[in-house]
Amino acid sequence: MKHLITCKELNATDIEAIFAHASEFKRMKGLTPVSQKQFLNQTVSLIFVESSTRTRMSFEIASLNLGARVVQLFPEISSLNKGETLEDTVLDLYAMGCRYFVIRHPQSGIFDALLNIKKPGLKYINAGDGDREHPSQALLDAFTLIEKFGTLKDLRICILGDVLRSRVAKSNAIVLSRLGAKISVSGPKPLLPSKSDLPEVEIFESPDDAVRDVDVVMGLRTQMERGGTTFKPDSSYLDTYGVSKMRLKLAKKDAWVMHPGPVQRNVDIDSEIIDGPNSLILKQIENGVFVRMAIMAHMGLEMV
Amino acid sequence: MKHLITCKELNATDIEAIFAHASEFKRMKGLTPVSQKQFLNQTVSLIFVESSTRTRMSFEIASLNLGARVVQLFPEISSLNKGETLEDTVLDLYAMGCRYFVIRHPQSGIFDALLNIKKPGLKYINAGDGDREHPSQALLDAFTLIEKFGTLKDLRICILGDVLRSRVAKSNAIVLSRLGAKISVSGPKPLLPSKSDLPEVEIFESPDDAVRDVDVVMGLRTQMERGGTTFKPDSSYLDTYGVSKMRLKLAKKDAWVMHPGPVQRNVDIDSEIIDGPNSLILKQIENGVFVRMAIMAHMGLEMV
Amino acid sequence: MKHLITCKELNATDIEAIFAHASEFKRMKGLTPVSQKQFLNQTVSLIFVESSTRTRMSFEIASLNLGARVVQLFPEISSLNKGETLEDTVLDLYAMGCRYFVIRHPQSGIFDALLNIKKPGLKYINAGDGDREHPSQALLDAFTLIEKFGTLKDLRICILGDVLRSRVAKSNAIVLSRLGAKISVSGPKPLLPSKSDLPEVEIFESPDDAVRDVDVVMGLRTQMERGGTTFKPDSSYLDTYGVSKMRLKLAKKDAWVMHPGPVQRNVDIDSEIIDGPNSLILKQIENGVFVRMAIMAHMGLEMV
Numbered sequence: 001m002k003h004l005i006t007c008k009e010l011n012a013t014d015i016e017a018i019f020a021h022a023s024e025f026k027r028m029k030g031l032t033p034v035s036q037k038q039f040l041n042q043t044v045s046l047i048f049v050e051s052s053t054r055t056r057m058s059f060e061i062a063s064l065n066l067g068a069r070v071v072q073l074f075p076e077i078s079s080l081n082k083g084e085t086l087e088d089t090v091l092d093l094y095a096m097g098c099r100y101f102v103i104r105h106p107q108s109g110i111f112d113a114l115l116n117i118k119k120p121g122l123k124y125i126n127a128g129d130g131d132r133e134h135p136s137q138a139l140l141d142a143f144t145l146i147e148k149f150g151t152l153k154d155l156r157i158c159i160l161g162d163v164l165r166s167r168v169a170k171s172n173a174i175v176l177s178r179l180g181a182k183i184s185v186s187g188p189k190p191l192l193p194s195k196s197d198l199p200e201v202e203i204f205e206s207p208d209d210a211v212r213d214v215d216v217v218m219g220l221r222t223q224m225e226r227g228g229t230t231f232k233p234d235s236s237y238l239d240t241y242g243v244s245k246m247r248l249k250l251a252k253k254d255a256w257v258m259h260p261g262p263v264q265r266n267v268d269i270d271s272e273i274i275d276g277p278n279s280l281i282l283k284q285i286e287n288g289v290f291v292r293m294a295i296m297a298h299m300g301l302e303m304v
Numbered sequence: 305m306k307h308l309i310t311c312k313e314l315n316a317t318d319i320e321a322i323f324a325h326a327s328e329f330k331r332m333k334g335l336t337p338v339s340q341k342q343f344l345n346q347t348v349s350l351i352f353v354e355s356s357t358r359t360r361m362s363f364e365i366a367s368l369n370l371g372a373r374v375v376q377l378f379p380e381i382s383s384l385n386k387g388e389t390l391e392d393t394v395l396d397l398y399a400m401g402c403r404y405f406v407i408r409h410p411q412s413g414i415f416d417a418l419l420n421i422k423k424p425g426l427k428y429i430n431a432g433d434g435d436r437e438h439p440s441q442a443l444l445d446a447f448t449l450i451e452k453f454g455t456l457k458d459l460r461i462c463i464l465g466d467v468l469r470s471r472v473a474k475s476n477a478i479v480l481s482r483l484g485a486k487i488s489v490s491g492p493k494p495l496l497p498s499k500s501d502l503p504e505v506e507i508f509e510s511p512d513d514a515v516r517d518v519d520v521v522m523g524l525r526t527q528m529e530r531g532g533t534t535f536k537p538d539s540s541y542l543d544t545y546g547v548s549k550m551r552l553k554l555a556k557k558d559a560w561v562m563h564p565g566p567v568q569r570n571v572d573i574d575s576e577i578i579d580g581p582n583s584l585i586l587k588q589i590e591n592g593v594f595v596r597m598a599i600m601a602h603m604g605l606e607m608v
Numbered sequence: 609m610k611h612l613i614t615c616k617e618l619n620a621t622d623i624e625a626i627f628a629h630a631s632e633f634k635r636m637k638g639l640t641p642v643s644q645k646q647f648l649n650q651t652v653s654l655i656f657v658e659s660s661t662r663t664r665m666s667f668e669i670a671s672l673n674l675g676a677r678v679v680q681l682f683p684e685i686s687s688l689n690k691g692e693t694l695e696d697t698v699l700d701l702y703a704m705g706c707r708y709f710v711i712r713h714p715q716s717g718i719f720d721a722l723l724n725i726k727k728p729g730l731k732y733i734n735a736g737d738g739d740r741e742h743p744s745q746a747l748l749d750a751f752t753l754i755e756k757f758g759t760l761k762d763l764r765i766c767i768l769g770d771v772l773r774s775r776v777a778k779s780n781a782i783v784l785s786r787l788g789a790k791i792s793v794s795g796p797k798p799l800l801p802s803k804s805d806l807p808e809v810e811i812f813e814s815p816d817d818a819v820r821d822v823d824v825v826m827g828l829r830t831q832m833e834r835g836g837t838t839f840k841p842d843s844s845y846l847d848t849y850g851v852s853k854m855r856l857k858l859a860k861k862d863a864w865v866m867h868p869g870p871v872q873r874n875v876d877i878d879s880e881i882i883d884g885p886n887s888l889i890l891k892q893i894e895n896g897v898f899v900r901m902a903i904m905a906h907m908g909l910e911m912v
Binding site: 041043069071073074084085088089091092093095096097098 | 637638639661662665666668669672673682869870871873890891893894896897
């Protein structure tokens with residue numbers, strides 16, 4: 001595995017190897033003695049051209065756990081605002097010794113241009129490109145579900161909300177369906193994807209129909225910053241489209257609830273459900289560090 | 305000591321233990337061999353929702369001296385601007401493995417909400433909450449004075465300036481008086497606290513009266529960013545309310561001068577006094593690193 | 609060598625020692641075992657009051673390679689915006705244990721004021737002060753050329769573009785001429801320096817004349833953010849003043865091309881030349897890390 005840009009390229013062997021690594025890192029609580037840190041003296045560049053807490057911090061801590069140093073490029077105070085291209089920035093940092101680039105960018109498909117750079121050992125990890133993909137999120141979601149259910153074979157998962165503009169939904173559709181899960185999605189009509197956008201999922205106009213008898217319900221935040229529609233969640237959103245207590249009763253008994261964060265409490269999901277016993281939300285975040293360590297370790301082991 | 309949120313909770317045993325740690329760290333100049341660093345593999349989160357150099361850097365260097373890794377959340381470029389609550393951010397970072405949270409926030413009493421989070425090993429350090437408290441500053445001020453005077457018993461300390469809106473004054477009033485000092489305060493009338501705000505101190509309308517025969521004079525910056533009054537220091541401020549050469553003569557011979565910074569030169573304090581032989585200002589900053597190491601070490605030793 | 613503020617103070621012995629260090633660091637690819645890291649427990653402060661990627665990251669990675677910790681002061685979120693002077697900020701950080709200060713600032717000659725601070729072991733490195741100097745850039749440029757040519761004796765180097773406002777041009781003029789090179793400059797008339805600005809160089813009104821038969825051509829970015837003139841590069845800039853293919857043919861066969869970055873592609877230099885076999889641009893960046901390690905190591909060895 002050279003890069004992690006889209007889940008389409010992930011084969012079952014890669015996924016299995018990543019999850020095995022992640023389990024081992026979790027068993028050790030992310031800690032290893034300095035002498036065994038695999039990434040000692042490696043430099044990981046975090047380039048986040050969009051706001052982020054969770055994902056940026058998770059990659060930062062994952063990198064530090066592996067022994068790497070982390071350098072961060074804040075676009076607001078960097079030469080990206082002097083008209084330099086992202087490709088040139090990557091080339092510059094590569095020349096300084098960075099090999100791992102974790103990049104979040106508002107432009108879907110930004111990696112197409114970056115892949116024109118051919119340099120030995122250069123590794124990209126997509127931390128979210130526009131509304132296209134967010135593969136490490138899908139991997140940590142799948143890892144978290146396998147931890148609960150043992151397998152994703154025939155598991156029924158419903159994704160509710162702004163599916164159209166969600167890179168999380170797109171990456172999850174690919175990974176979860178590849179591992180055997182059946183996925184339904186629903187949300188406000190202007191935020192529903194077309195069948196060709198998300199061929200792996202079943203699209204429902206009624207959120208109630210989408211949720212019926214599923215094992216897992218995943219909420220999503222309405223990403224107004226992406227534009228493309230004027231739809232705005234109001235005070236009725238939770239009841240009409242969100243993970244409300246009423247709607248959750250239509251799912252299987254004790255269905256698990258997920259959300260990639262940041263959560264809008266009482267909009268995307270009922271606040272009590274978030275903090276309740278069936279919420280996997282903090283488990284997703286905890287596992288995120290181990291899965292991201294595993295992604296990097298898996299890439300690293302191919303480097304030699 | 306589980307958290308350090310308000311000086312009211314600090315008992316004499318805690319203060320003594322912190323100062324003993326700080327002296328030891330100072331003797332070693334903050335340096336320890338890697339193998340003895342107590343916080344190796346620990347992650348300290350700095351969440352500064354208000355501008356800061358001194359305090360943020362001091363906690364950063366203190367954490368690094370102890371062997372910890374430091375992650376920083378810059379609110380301008382984080383999910384706090386996607387509408388996430390600070391509680392959820394803390395829960396997220398805890399799930400990623402962070403246990404120590406050093407937080408500065410413009411809202412007085414922000415920790416009331418944060419204390420609802422019950423997690424094993426979770427530790428808060430208040431680095432300033434609105435106009436309420438700034439406990440590590442009070443501890444480093446007390447440590448610096450004990451270094452000079454041996455004891456605070458019957459020491460007379462005057463705080464001059466924007467006492468009303470100063471969390472430093474509030475925390476210092478509690479700590480210094482608990483250790484035996486007698487505190488007088490004065491400043492512009494709209495910036496004077498009421499007796500109930502600061503029960504530990506004697507409030508003077510005349511700065512000259514407040515300063516007379518004290519051992520230590522502490523200046524404060526006028527914190528216009530806090531609002532609540534239209535008072536603005538003008539060119540006569542130093543002479544009328546500040547630590548001027550003339551006023552300092554009313555204090556004891558060779559009285560020491562302090563300021564929590566950032567200093568407005570020739571407004572809060574005469575510039576020559578700041579750089580003069582009786583200024584403790586840089587000593588406060590130097591000791592700040594050791595006292596903050598000691599606070600964390602003292603909390604850490606209770607963790608097990 | 610106490611500080612590195614202007615190239616005028618650099619003598620041949622310093623330059624030779626720095627280059628010998630840099631070669632050794634390059635041979636080791638910047639990596640040393642933890643136990644041999646010379647700057648272990650040292651804290652380097654990066655204070656960049658102007659946007660930067662390349663230089664800031666280069667100093668950050670150089671410092672980390674040497675084993676130092678790096679603390680960064682972002683003026684947007686620091687006490688510099690509460691009216692504190694840069695001198696007081698340096699004094700504060702020194703009191704916290706920082707000894708190395710890498711400073712970029714829009715004000716030419718900012719170090720004049722900073723040099724009033726007399727503290728043992730305090731070291732300044734100028735990472736660019738207004739339009740005055742950028743010494744580490746000149747050293748890495750000279751190192752890169754010596755790597756290619758063995759010596760700068762009688763080498764002919766042409767600098768094209770906004771020479772007037774370029775601190776890179778000023779520092780390079782001093783260092784390269786001291787090492788024996790002959791320098792010609794040219795650019796748009798409003799951006800040409802006067803003879804007294806740059807006594808070491810020959811100034812040409814015609815870029816073609818400046819380039820004729822040189823061994824090396826260095827392009828520069830037009831630094832509109834500096835003001836002072838209304839000249840703006842348009843679509844004809846490359847052909848009229850820049851490093852175009854046509855103009856490069858006037859230089860010696862296989863002349864090398866340099867640029868301090870960030871590059872405006874197809875404005876400063878033809879994009880194909882940037883990525884072509886005769887471009888030293890990424891080599892400059894690669895060497896920058898080793899030369900900056902060497903600058904710090906050279907300063908450090910005098911500390912004891």
